[in-house]
Amino acid sequence: MRERSAAERIRDFQEVPLGYTPEQAIEEAKRCIQCKNPKCVGGCPVEIDITGFLKFVAEGDFASAAEKIKETNALPAICGRVCPQEDQCEKECILGVKGEPVAIGSLERFVADWERESSPRPSTRYARSGHPSPSKMERGMNFDDSRKKGVRIAVVGSGPAGLTCAGDLARLGYQVTIFESLHVTGGVLTYGIPEFRLPKAIVNLEVEYVKSLGVEIKTDMLVGNVYTIEELLKEYKAVFIGSGAGLPKFMNIPGENLDGVYSANEYLFRVNMMKAWQFPEYLTPVKIGKRVAVVGGGNVAMDSARVSLRLGAEEVTILYRRTHDEMPARKEEIERAVEEGIVFKILTLPIKYHANNEGWVSEAECIQMELGEPDSSGRRRPVEIPNSNFKIPIDTVIVAIGNSPNPLVPHRTPNLKTEKWGGVIVTAAGLTSIPGVYAGGDIVRGAATVISAMGDGKVAAKAIHSFLGPTK
């Protein structure tokens, strides 16, 4: 796919890839050999009929391709951008054995963008073909509209898990209310992923689409504090908890509470959610300094580093305790970060931050690491090299070493069982320890992917539907 040059893109928050032209999309889709038993579909957490939609793209029938995707995935413009396809559908593609797999992710993105641009209003998007085609799920469940009218379901959180669950339930005829604690919808899609990787206009459109299905969204509503889960169960027949992995991890090293040390959540929240990059038109500030150090090797670390460049930092360094091979970030994101001039200091672990006279962080004291034996994750364990301490001058530190499930709802819901590390315990169907209460996404998995959260939302919607008594 075509991309904007690094020199051009680091000056703004616009997207990096430019997307396919229709001709390019058709050409790429024609590469699909239409396997009888397509492995790619098994690699997709929401089981999109990939060969089906690729066939329509190859024929130039983009509208039908879009409908095909939407049978199982309500948020294709988002998934086409942020799914790790290289570890999912594209990894399974048979063409990948000898050469390049079909660029399924880029094609999904193309189809979603084409649909949006040719019919921008979500409520009319399905009118084109007369009627929304019933999804696989609806057909499989003997969708019965009249019986579900007035049956109310509460969804906690408007991130990818909540939106998907709410959308599927609404399409089954339920009356769904989403409770969102923040003032803007979208969860991590809004506060976490930066504009240049996922434009907020696209998130808004997908949210509008879910609303057009009849879902009500109440913002500024912190479930747990305003209403407990028990209270919700008095008004709603079932509850789905998709409250995400909002709790930032810190390393608990000296100096981590100095001014100038951000959690990635705080940093990205200021920029993405509060639009601090438009300060002072938007009143929330962010202070970035000239030299930024980002601690961590995941997508959030790459996002934080690349945001820093765009905010005018002169030197942005990723500090990572293992090597490039062990970085959990998507290859594509690491490559883009490298192209944009992010410096990677691998095998480097910060152990202490020092302050200047004003109490602001000024140096990161680090220790050199080497790789030892593989650990439980299969990655080689980083081991400290004794007496290898060195200092890096910095103005800002962004700690991007991961997030844990948001403890707020579990804390206020005594019967809700959780793992030691905070994840809500669920069955394969997404049922928690409380009857009628389901959960999915990062509140269950810890920080995982958008698409797995969506998959969980779908599974839970289906389970809620059968819990409430589907027709015989």
Add this chain to the structure above:
Amino acid sequence: MFKIIKKEKLNESVTRLIVEAPHIARAARPGNFVVVIPAENAERIPLTIADADKERGTISIIFQIVGATTRVLDSLKVGDEIAHLLGPLGVPSHIAKYGTVVVIGGGVGIAEIYPAVKALKSAGNKVIAIIGARCKDLLIFEKELRTESSELKITTDDGTCGRKGFVSDELKDLIASGEKIDLVIAVGPVPMMKVCCDVTKAHNIRTVVSLNPLILDATGMCGICRVTVGGKTKFACVEGPEFDGHEVDFKELTERLKAYKDVEKRADEHVCRLLSNG
């Protein structure tokens, strides 16, 4: 949503708003706070719920104009709507029968002690309130606290009302007088809370402070509100805002409160320009 029912200037820089928010009023308890976003482009700022009326479905918030966002909030009129209001937040105050409780409020913190004083009194405590401000004109809630407390003591820096001096002077004298104190609660500027804690620590009197760190999401997601208590990092927004004052690292809190002072001025100038242009 969040319509302003009543607006009242308590003094030159402190305003009280009564706002429609039935779901918050219903769940609010003493010690809870709300996040206020007065306009779509404004910051998320924390304000203590000074009072909640469950029947009318309203809450009362009191704030001092200290920067851009509070200035925007103060520009709203009766009938206007606050863009966003989130709450109730934080862990509520632990209200129980302790015996004698001294509740200290400084500056705009006086408004914040009001719900605690009321609740502690009805829980059967002897509640001695000590309030202080720079001068008489900046004192708020004098009448309400006189009614609700067992005893009210006032200090001003310049002596224009009550005793000339600080709330901590009054606290020292109270201790010296032999009054048996079971709990002290102190809410106000950081230096005031710190001095009160120093006084009580010497006499081993349990002291609870309500901290006011910077806040962003206020739901435990960002960590800007982290404070060190007993050597451990806590998120004040979800684990506080009340903590054991003898364990709080006030020096770190003071540093962290300064983090954005310089840029905040720019935001305030921007807002002043906008407001003066009407």
